[in-house]
Amino acid sequence: MKLKKTYMAAALSALLALPALAQVPAPAPKQSRPMLLKGATLHVGNGTVIENAAVGFDNGKITYAGPQNGANLSGYEVVDVTGQHIYPGLIHSNSTLGLNEVESVRATIDWREVGEFNPNVRSIIAYNTDSDIIPTVRTNGVLMTQLTPVGGTISGMSTVVQLDAWNWEDAVVKADEGIHLNWPNMLIETGNSSDEARLKTMAETRKQTLAELTALLRDAAVYKAGQHDSENLKLAAMAGLFDGSKKLYIHADYGKEIIESVNFARQHGVKDIVVVGAGDALAVADFLKANNIAVIYSGVHALPSRAEEDVDMPYKTPYLLHKAGIPFALDYNTSIHGIRNLPFIAGTAAAYGLDKEHALASVTLNAARILGVDKQVGSVEVGKDATLVVSAGDLLDMRTNNVTHAYIQGRNLDLSNKQKYLYEKFDNKYKAQEKSVEPTTSLQP
The missing domain is CATH 3.20.20.140 (Metal-dependent hydrolases)
Structure with missing residues (x-):
């Protein structure tokens, strides 16, 4: 009986661990409410750059893309991305x-x-x-x-x-x-x-x-x-x-x-x-x-x-x-x-x-x-699909590229992946090992 309970507990643990092992996130649900990204530098994609910009989108389409002070979109859920950069996907x-x-x-x-x-x-x-x-x-x-x-x-x-x-x-x-x-x-x-x-x-x-x-x-x-x-x-x-x-x-x-x-x-x-x-x-x-x-x-x-x-x-x-x-x-x-x-x-x-x-x-x-x-x-313009990314740094720079948000047709993507999972897995492993090693004291002459 004890062996059976142990087996069931192990099986349950394995099932609970499945979400953590998932490598391909489920597709994002359809956009359910209007969104407004504000405070970022907007790289439109056609050569135009707008500082302190805002991008609004609803039903998967861009409804506003321009200076933040020109956005008057009541009812939009606001996401503050100040200091970041918005790009077309x-x-x-x-x-x-x-x-x-x-x-x-x-x-x-x-x-x-x-x-x-x-x-x-x-x-x-x-x-x-x-x-x-x-x-x-x-x-x-x-x-x-x-x-x-x-x-x-x-x-x-x-x-x-x-x-x-x-x-x-x-x-x-x-x-x-x-x-x-x-x-x-x-x-x-x-x-x-x-x-x-x-x-x-x-x-x-x-x-x-x-x-x-x-x-x-x-x-x-x-x-x-x-x-x-x-x-x-x-x-x-x-x-x-x-x-x-x-x-x-x-x-x-x-x-x-x-x-x-x-x-x-x-x-x-x-x-x-x-x-x-x-x-x-x-x-x-x-x-x-x-x-x-x-x-x-x-x-x-x-x-x-x-x-x-x-x-x-x-x-x-x-x-x-x-x-x-x-x-x-x-x-x-x-x-x-x-x-x-x-x-x-x-x-x-x-x-x-x-x-x-x-x-x-x-x-x-x-x-x-x-x-x-x-x-x-191809560009962040009114009427086009809200397919865009937000990066904390320069998207084209390997050192600073850090995508924090991504949207396809207005859907907010899950940015997890197999490589991130493996990085976090082994990062946690070695951090735990470092904490478990007791510091040694040097002998004084």
Whole structure:
């Protein structure tokens, strides 16, 4: 009987400990009453900074954003954030967050489909809202992302989501907003081999891929025109490329590949093009500007691509893109775990010439414009979603970034996560050990 009681007590203790072990907080409830954040410095996201500001929101929408003395919103619950900073929620472009949980287990990798041409593949239906990584990303102020499939020549369709939802349907901000094309490499890596037959085979493979891509785009244009007898999911998915309702995201780095791919897409009637990666964007800046092409630049925290370039060239590239008049957003495409460092990518750009508010825009309003969601998010303006963060320090500075409040569509987020839990667990452990060690007295001569 005593053993049974002991077992029951242990089981009860385990159940009571479950909340402490929870690593993915439940999504926040819908905003139930109007809120007013007051006293902070407001970074609107469009270059404007307002000292001693206030931001009010109700039913998930921003109702006021301006000087504190101009806010006369009776009935609002006031949150005093004096001395802190209010920012738009950061937006990460070109991400596999929630599509790739454990890389060593094939069953948890949902960012790629088999085959080379998959324009009809929808990344959103594989999105895991219970990913352990999502809460760690939100803690640094990243509240939205673009779910992007990878692999093959045409990977599939991306979707913009907000990072607080019970399921993928609730997470959607803009579904199937673009198709991703991985442009075939012009430069062939030969390693130590000079086998002419091998190089010839690789060149022929590239030629064949381009021919298949040409045929697919032509067929899609015909399908879009209504000249078909049966439904074709691949061709139907591409129809939006020809009327501008979908973007074509071309993943390319080499300058000649960027020019070749953009010209190719234009020749086939594609209306809206974005270059992703864009390592050589500066080398073809005039071409990009002339063709009104936006860029998602992935290489801020990277080594230079050429030996003759300055070692800090990747850090300076955002400033030089801005100076050249190229619209751009920044991403952190090394790994899903690195997405939490998105604000610090912008901070690096600010440290190497880019104005800090323009650096902020590269991960907020500029990203929203490129992804086609700027009417909803990207800046703290009246009428937009109340998707914003409050930081005790500079959000773009690794040393002072300290998000104290975060809201998605007005919902107050729980900012706990696995990493915070583990930090507190072991911090308490070693503090307890320090207290248990009795101080020793030194012997006096």
